[in-house]
Amino acid sequence: MSERYNQGIRIEGLTKRYGAGDTAVDALKGVDMQVAPGEVVGLIGPSGSGKSTLLKCLGAVIEPSAGRMTLGEQIIYEDAWKIPDLRALRRDKIGFVFQAPYLIPFLDVTDNVALLPMLAGRPNAESRKRALELLEALDVGHRARAMPSQLSGGEQQRVAIARALVNRPPVILADEPTAPLDSERALTVIHLLEDMARQFSTAIIVVTHDEKIIPTFKRIYTIRDGRTHEEAGEGR
Amino acid sequence: MISLAGRDILHSWGKFVFTGVGLGLLIGVTLTMAGVYRGMVDDAKALLDNSGADLWVVQQDTLGPYAESSSLYDDTYRGILGMKGVARAANITYLNMQVRRTGGEGQQHEQKDVRAMVVGIVPGGPGEPGQPGYLVAGRQITRGHYEAVADIATGFKLGERIRIRRNEYRVVGLTRRMVSSGGDPMVFVPLKDAQEAQFLKDNDAIVRQRARTAENPALNRPGVPGVLDAVLASQSVNPFVNAVLVRIKPGFDPEAVAEPIRRWQRLTVFTRAQMEEILIAKLIATSARQIGMFLVILAIVSAAIVAFIIYTLTLGKIREIAVLKLIGTKNRTIAGMILQQAVGLGLIGFVVGKVAATFWAPFFPKYVLLEAGDAARGFAAVMVICVLASVLAIRAALKVDPAEAIGG
Numbered sequence: 081m082s083e084r085y086n087q088g089i090r091i092e093g094l095t096k097r098y099g100a101g102d103t104a105v106d107a108l109k110g111v112d113m114q115v116a117p118g119e120v121v122g123l124i125g126p127s128g129s130g131k132s133t134l135l136k137c138l139g140a141v142i143e144p145s146a147g148r149m150t151l152g153e154q155i156i157y158e159d160a161w162k163i164p165d166l167r168a169l170r171r172d173k174i175g176f177v178f179q180a181p182y183l184i185p186f187l188d189v190t191d192n193v194a195l196l197p198m199l200a201g202r203p204n205a206e207s208r209k210r211a212l213e214l215l216e217a218l219d220v221g222h223r224a225r226a227m228p229s230q231l232s233g234g235e236q237q238r239v240a241i242a243r244a245l246v247n248r249p250p251v252i253l254a255d256e257p258t259a260p261l262d263s264e265r266a267l268t269v270i271h272l273l274e275d276m277a278r279q280f281s282t283a284i285i286v287v288t289h290d291e292k293i294i295p296t297f298k299r300i301y302t303i304r305d306g307r308t309h310e311e312a313g314e315g316r
Numbered sequence: 317m318i319s320l321a322g323r324d325i326l327h328s329w330g331k332f333v334f335t336g337v338g339l340g341l342l343i344g345v346t347l348t349m350a351g352v353y354r355g356m357v358d359d360a361k362a363l364l365d366n367s368g369a370d371l372w373v374v375q376q377d378t379l380g381p382y383a384e385s386s387s388l389y390d391d392t393y394r395g396i397l398g399m400k401g402v403a404r405a406a407n408i409t410y411l412n413m414q415v416r417r418t419g420g421e422g423q424q425h426e427q428k429d430v431r432a433m434v435v436g437i438v439p440g441g442p443g444e445p446g447q448p449g450y451l452v453a454g455r456q457i458t459r460g461h462y463e464a465v466a467d468i469a470t471g472f473k474l475g476e477r478i479r480i481r482r483n484e485y486r487v488v489g490l491t492r493r494m495v496s497s498g499g500d501p502m503v504f505v506p507l508k509d510a511q512e513a514q515f516l517k518d519n520d521a522i523v524r525q526r527a528r529t530a531e532n533p534a535l536n537r538p539g540v541p542g543v544l545d546a547v548l549a550s551q552s553v554n555p556f557v558n559a560v561l562v563r564i565k566p567g568f569d570p571e572a573v574a575e576p577i578r579r580w581q582r583l584t585v586f587t588r589a590q591m592e593e594i595l596i597a598k599l600i601a602t603s604a605r606q607i608g609m610f611l612v613i614l615a616i617v618s619a620a621i622v623a624f625i626i627y628t629l630t631l632g633k634i635r636e637i638a639v640l641k642l643i644g645t646k647n648r649t650i651a652g653m654i655l656q657q658a659v660g661l662g663l664i665g666f667v668v669g670k671v672a673a674t675f676w677a678p679f680f681p682k683y684v685l686l687e688a689g690d691a692a693r694g695f696a697a698v699m700v701i702c703v704l705a706s707v708l709a710i711r712a713a714l715k716v717d718p719a720e721a722i723g724g
Contacts, residue, residue, distance in 0.1 A: 132722060141642065141719045170718075171644020182639045182721060184320075186327035191318060198317050199645055227327070243643075255722055 087152055088283040089138065089251045090114040094147035094157075096133050096306075107133040108144065109306035115283040117250065120274050122297035122313060123287045130306045131287050132255075138285065139174055139253050140166040152250055171200055175244030175252035175282070177273075179259045181236035183228035183243075189215065190224045193242045200247065207246075214242040217279075218272065234265045238272065245276055252277075254286045263292045270296050320649070321656030324633075335625050336661055339618065340668020343698060346614040347673040348680070350690045353607045355683035360497045360595035364588060367408075369445045369561035370570050372586045373577060380584075381410050381558035382497050382591075383599045390511070392581070393560045399577055401568035407557040408446040409436035409510040412496065415503055416479040417472060430470045432503045433496035434480055436510020436557070439463075445561035448504055454489030460506050465489035467501035480505065481513045497595050499682035507557070515554040525551060615701060618665075623705035626658045630709035634716055641718035651710045655703065662702035666695050 096108040107130045115121050125131050136142040137149070140156060143166075149156040151173055156163055163169060170176075183192045193211035198204060215221045218238045223231055231239065237257065244252045254273065258266035270286070270293045277284045288294065297313035325332050363382065372381065373388070373396055380386020393405040411434045417427060437446040439457045447456065448465055454474045457463045464485040466472040469492070476487045485505055494502040505513075517525070529547055530536050536544045562585075564573045574585040586594065630637070637650060670691060677684040 135722055136719050139642070139722065141717075141722065167641075167644050167646065169644075170642060176642055176721070178639075178721060182635060184636055184639070186320075186324040187318075191323070195318070196643055199643070199649070201317075204318065 087250075088114060088116040088119065089149070089151050089285075091138070091149045092147060094134070094137060094149065095145045096130075096137060096142070097145040106306055108137065108147075110147070111303070111306070111308045113301055113308055113310075115251070115285055117281040117283050118278050119299070120270075120277050120284040120286060120297065122294055122300040123285055123303060123308075124289065124294060124300060125303035129303045131303055134303060134308075135253055135255055135285075135287055138251075139176065140169050171196060172247055173249050173251065175247070175249040177237075177240050177244045177252060177254040177257045179256035181228070181233075181240040183236060183239055185228055187228075188224070189220065189226050189228065189231070189239050192228065192239060193246050196243065196247050211242065211246055214246055215239070218242050218276075233260060234268070237261070237265075237269055241269070241272060241276065245280060245282065248280055248282075250281075250283060252282050252284045254284060256288055256290070257286065258288065258290050258293055266290060266292050267296065317649075319656065320653040321660065324653070325657060325660050331629075332657075332661060333664065336664025337668050339621060339625075339661060339665035341672055342614065342618050342621065343665050343669025343694070344672030344676070345669075346611060346618065347669055347686060347691065347694050348677060348684060349607050349610050349614065350694065351673065351677055351684040351686045352680070352682065353604055354685035354687055354690065356497075356499065356600045356603060357596055358685045359495050359499050359683055360600060361592065362493055362495060363497050364591055364595070366449055366494050367446060367561055368443075368449060368563065370564045370588060371562035371574050371577070372591050373405075373560040373562055373581070374558070374584050374586070376582055376584050378584060379594050379598065381408070383594050386558050387556045388558070388560060388583070390507075390555050390557045392557075392583070395581055396560055396562060396577060399573065399580075401564050401573035402562055403565040404443075404445055404563040406438050406445045406561050407436075407507055407559075408561050409507065409514060409558045410434075410496075411436075411510065411514050412498075412500060413480070413513075415470070417476055418479045418484060419477045428471065430472070431500050432466075432470055433498075433500045434510060434513065435502050435504045436507040436513075437504050438507050445563050448489070448491040448494055448502075451489045451491050454487070456489055457504060457506055458488075461509055462486065463488045463506065465491055465504040467494045467503070468492050469495065469501035470503060472503075478503070480509070481516050483509060483513070485509070495683070497599055511554040511557065514556075522552075615697065618698070619701040619705050622658060622661060622665075622702050623708050625661065626654060626706050626709040627712065629657065630654055630713050634713075635721065637713050637716045638718055638720040641716060642721040647714050650713050654709050654713055655706050658702040658706035658709070659699060662698045666698045669694075669698075 091111060091113045094108055094111040098105045098107055111134060123131060137144045143162055144157055146159050148158045190208055190211050194207035197207035212224055215224055218241060220235050220238045223235055228236060258269050273284050295314040300311050300313045301308045374380035374386040375388055378384045378386045390407050393407055396402055396405045413434055414429045415432045416429050439460060457465055462485050464478060464487050466487050468490050472487045474487055477484050526548055530544060535547045564570060570587040574587055577583060577585045640650060673686055677686055
């Protein structure tokens with residue numbers, strides 16, 4: 081195991097069981113995965129293979145039944161043990177990008193992005209300054225005062241990416257981020273994520289079905305029947 | 317930290333304002349109902365204040381003259397005047413009836429019936445118990461017959477003619493805020509006319525009564541002339557009044573003056589405090605309970621509406637709430653957002669309700685008294701209702717699984 085991967089996100093033998101007794105279903109059966117800082121990996125698999133369950137475990141939304149997950153040097157889960165405040169972990173250490181942008185409709189673009197640092201207790205002015213920097217970096221700085229409903233789909237997704245990055249999380253989980261976009265925009269979003277991963281040393285896991293973007297990944301995890309298989313991608 | 321509730325309200329202000337206006341009208345009705353009760357109490361107090369009396373002397377063992385009928389001989393006041401501590405005593409009659417405007421001086425007036433309390437007073441200047449304390453136009457009644465002073469709420473004008481029973485009266489003075497405990501405006505007429513009006517029968521009834529009396533051998537004895545005439549004469553007058561209003565001399569205790577009247581005149585006497593108790597605790601108690609029931613129902617309906625609105629608004633934001641929870645927003649922050657919106661809705665509703673109640677109160681046929689204390693209590697109640705009503709929505713929001721933001 082290289083030192084590089086120790087700084088990213090790593091899971092070992094992750095298991096998730098729903099129900100008990102005869103009706104128990106193992107959605108994840110000892111999944112192993114590791115993503116280094118600055119790396120973008122794909123997570124693909126058919127419906128019902130356990131992608132969403134894995135994403136929820138990685139996102140500290142549901143707790144695995146067994147296994148280990150670390151984020152940098154911090155242990156998140158280890159069998160029955162978990163860190164006490166998963167909410168703060170999600171806020172400070174994990175960024176989310178969804179299939180739809182899910183921006184808060186009553187906040188303008190800047191405050192949608194600045195909300196996370198504000199929730200973490202940072203001053204409003206500092207949070208907004210950081211949000212504006214990110215929006216500029218993502219080329220949507222000119223829409224900073226607009227409401228989400230005034231943005232195009234691509235602009236909304238960029239704002240969502242800015243929101244995921246604003247707390248400088250070591251890991252970003254992107255759930256079908258290109259699903260509603262055409263090929264050109266989908267590739268733009270993926271390149272944007274790659275740039276951001278490099279720029280901010282963030283490990284990014286992209287769950288996708290999208291055939292257009294799969295070739296862009298250097299590494300791909302395929303999940304089937306609750307087990308992952310790692311393979312090299314076509315990306316450079 | 318920015319106010320999520322405030323931003324949401326600003327973003328969808330139209331929805332909030334319209335909802336708040338709807339709620340406000342309901343709150344306005346609630347405040348008005350409270351105002352109607354206060355108005356009834358105030359009318360009762362005004363009736364006592366305007367009578368200018370310290371003591372009410374009424375028929376023994378009755379709660380007259382406002383809560384029960386009471387009948388006293390009209391010379392009773394003479395004995396009362398002789399009692400220690402009594403400064404003035406005056407007969408008075410009260411009669412609720414329809415008073416008809418029949419015409420005015422030099423012009424045709426539309427006939428109009430007005431529900432009024434006709435008060436029979438001893439003609440004289442202000443200061444006599446029972447007299448209207450002040451006039452806004454015209455003069456007091458100075459003649460013994462066929463003059464009237466009316467409250468302006470009757471709509472009568474100076475110089476107009478009004479009909480009470482068979483007689484016509486000319487309005488010589490106008491007063492204001494002279495109402496019965498039921499809120500009917502008062503029409504003051506000379507005592508003798510009022511006594512006649514109370515017991516006046518139609519001509520057919522008088523003829524029949526005379527015939528019946530003449531057929532009674534005890535009253536129409538052969539060989540005893542004059543008895544029948546005397547009996548008939550006694551039947552054609554009304555020597556009764558409803559009460560004697562007493563003003564006591566300065567420095568005397570009302571109860572100390574009342575006690576000898578009770579003992580020696582064998583009459584019932586009420587002080588101001590006792591009469592207030594009768595009017596408020598007995599006469600308008602049922603109405604007050606009725607209004608109280610309305611207030612409770614309106615409060616429940618308001619709470620249900622606020623709860624429904626806030627719950628619906630929250631359900632419309634389930635996805636946003638899931639995202640907020642996923643990105644690490646505390647439950648406290650989300651609950652606070654919903655609570656602030658409920659309170660905001662209550663604030664809009666209260667302001668609209670207060671303005672609406674203030675605007676429409678003067679148009680009510682009876683006096684509506686909107687007290688600042690009631691408004692303060694209403695505001696507190698609205699806030700409590702809004703807080704309680706938001707509980708359901710907060711529960712729904714806290715149950716939202718952050719995983720809902722993630723597909724699959």
